[in-house]
Amino acid sequence: MPGFALAPDQLEWCGELRVLAGARLRPLADKGEPGRVNRPLVEALGEHGLLARLFGSGALDLCLLRESLAYACTGAETALALQGLGAHPVAAYGTPAQRERWLPEVTAGRAVAAFALSEPDAGSDAAALRLDAGQDKGGWRLTGEKCWISNAPGADFYTVFARTTPDAGARGVTAFLVPADRPGLSGTPLDLLAPHAIGSLAFDGVPVGPDDVLGERDRGFRVAMNTLNLFRPSVGAFAVGMAQAALDATLAHTAHRTAFGGPLKDLQTVAHRVADMATRTEAARLLVYAAAEAYDRGDAGIARGSAMAKLFATEAAQYVVDAAVQLHGARALQRGHLLEHLYREVRAPRIYEGASEVQRTIIAKELYR
Numbered sequence: 001m002p003g004f005a006l007a008p009d010q011l012e013w014c015g016e017l018r019v020l021a022g023a024r025l026r027p028l029a030d031k032g033e034p035g036r037v038n039r040p041l042v043e044a045l046g047e048h049g050l051l052a053r054l055f056g057s058g059a060l061d062l063c064l065l066r067e068s069l070a071y072a073c074t075g076a077e078t079a080l081a082l083q084g085l086g087a088h089p090v091a092a093y094g095t096p097a098q099r100e101r102w103l104p105e106v107t108a109g110r111a112v113a114a115f116a117l118s119e120p121d122a123g124s125d126a127a128a129l130r131l132d133a134g135q136d137k138g139g140w141r142l143t144g145e146k147c148w149i150s151n152a153p154g155a156d157f158y159t160v161f162a163r164t165t166p167d168a169g170a171r172g173v174t175a176f177l178v179p180a181d182r183p184g185l186s187g188t189p190l191d192l193l194a195p196h197a198i199g200s201l202a203f204d205g206v207p208v209g210p211d212d213v214l215g216e217r218d219r220g221f222r223v224a225m226n227t228l229n230l231f232r233p234s235v236g237a238f239a240v241g242m243a244q245a246a247l248d249a250t251l252a253h254t255a256h257r258t259a260f261g262g263p264l265k266d267l268q269t270v271a272h273r274v275a276d277m278a279t280r281t282e283a284a285r286l287l288v289y290a291a292a293e294a295y296d297r298g299d300a301g302i303a304r305g306s307a308m309a310k311l312f313a314t315e316a317a318q319y320v321v322d323a324a325v326q327l328h329g330a331r332a333l334q335r336g337h338l339l340e341h342l343y344r345e346v347r348a349p350r351i352y353e354g355a356s357e358v359q360r361t362i363i364a365k366e367l368y369r
């Protein structure tokens with residue numbers, strides 16, 4: 001198969017996912033409480049077998065899932081992605097007992113997962129994290145704070161990155177699987193521009209033991225970075241799905257809306273803008289698929305390709321959604337309009353899982369290596 005062309009069965013699957021997202025998942029997403037975990041939606045993702053595709057199917061599958069769901073229902077896309085982000089460390093680094101306890105529940109949509117890396121003073125510079133894992137009777141006690149944690153405080157367990165060795169930067173971090181009912185763990189929801197389930201977590205001497213470690217002691221930063229390497233192209237896929245939805249809405253609108261004696265599409269500036277929107281969307285899609293395929297093949301230079309895909313696709317989607325708003329005029333800004341929704345949704349992916357500037361730094365570092 002030539003690079004970047006999807007096989008007929010993949011294209012068919014994407015079509016089915018879009019229909020499923022629009023017909024079955026969006027009604028559930030619409031009923032959810034903004035900013036809170038939507039359990040019926042997560043359960044539906046499990047019942048339709050989508051969560052089971054998160055583990056072991058590869059980066060390209062993940063991208064196709066995210067792009068297709070995002071096209072018709074960003075809420076379903078995000079709920080799916082967060083299950084993956086929170087539980088991938090368990091799938092990739094968990095002990096048999098940890099995997100048996102949590103993965104069937106995650107894939108069934110009965111347990112909600114979260115990935116807790118960021119802190120008030122450690123965002124882009126994640127290696128500066130300070131959540132303290134102080135030694136205590138053969139285990140540790142976690143003390144400190146995490147913030148901007150998707151699915152918090154409503155998740156059932158958290159992959160938590162904590163400092164086991166002080167002053168050791170990225171080398172002194174351990175990943176722990178922390179069930180939400182551990183004593184001393186509490187959380188507060190945060191209210192964001194887009195209706196994203198997110199909150200902060202407070203750790204007041206939360207006990208964890210050797211059985212809760214994911215991977216090896218002091219090697220947790222690798223767990224975080226390897227998880228992000230897999231998910232980065234798929235953040236790009238999320239962006240491509242949103243861009244395609246905005247582009248299709250714009251094509252329909254500009255073909256029918258009349259002004260100055262004809263449809264908007266007959267104005268050359270409008271048609272050229274739409275051509276730019278389509279070109280950037282397609283370029284983003286190709287970069288995303290290329291990065292995902294490279295990840296699945298185990299190629300060298302994965303970090304650069306993943307960073308390029310995430311950077312280009314999220315920036316392209318911002319451009320496309322903004323242009324779509326412009327070409328729709330006032331109606332795009334009305335609460336409840338698809339573009340009003342996408343305009344709010346499209347902003348955050350340029351910040352999370354490595355801001356655009358951080359992606360540029362990764363790319364440049366690889367180029368000068």
Ligand SMILES: Cc1cc2nc3c(=O)[nH]c(=O)nc-3n(C[C@H](O)[C@H](O)[C@H](O)COP(=O)(O)OP(=O)(O)OC[C@H]3O[C@@H](n4cnc5c(N)ncnc54)[C@H](O)[C@@H]3O)c2cc1C
Pocket residue numbers: 114115116117118120122123124125147148149150151192196198348351352353354355357358361
């Ligand atoms: C919707 C949403 C969901 C999130 N979900 C999670 C989650 O589930 N788990 C989790 O752990 N975190 C999550 N986060 C947090 C996210 O990962 C951080 O916001 C991100 O890493 C940036 O950190 P910060 O916000 O502290 O910004 P800062 O690190 O303070 O950076 C602010 C800005 O400074 C600039 N900047 C930073 N570093 C550089 C650099 N090296 N070079 C040039 N410019 C730079 C960039 O413009 C950047 O946007 C989420 C955030 C959002 C918005």
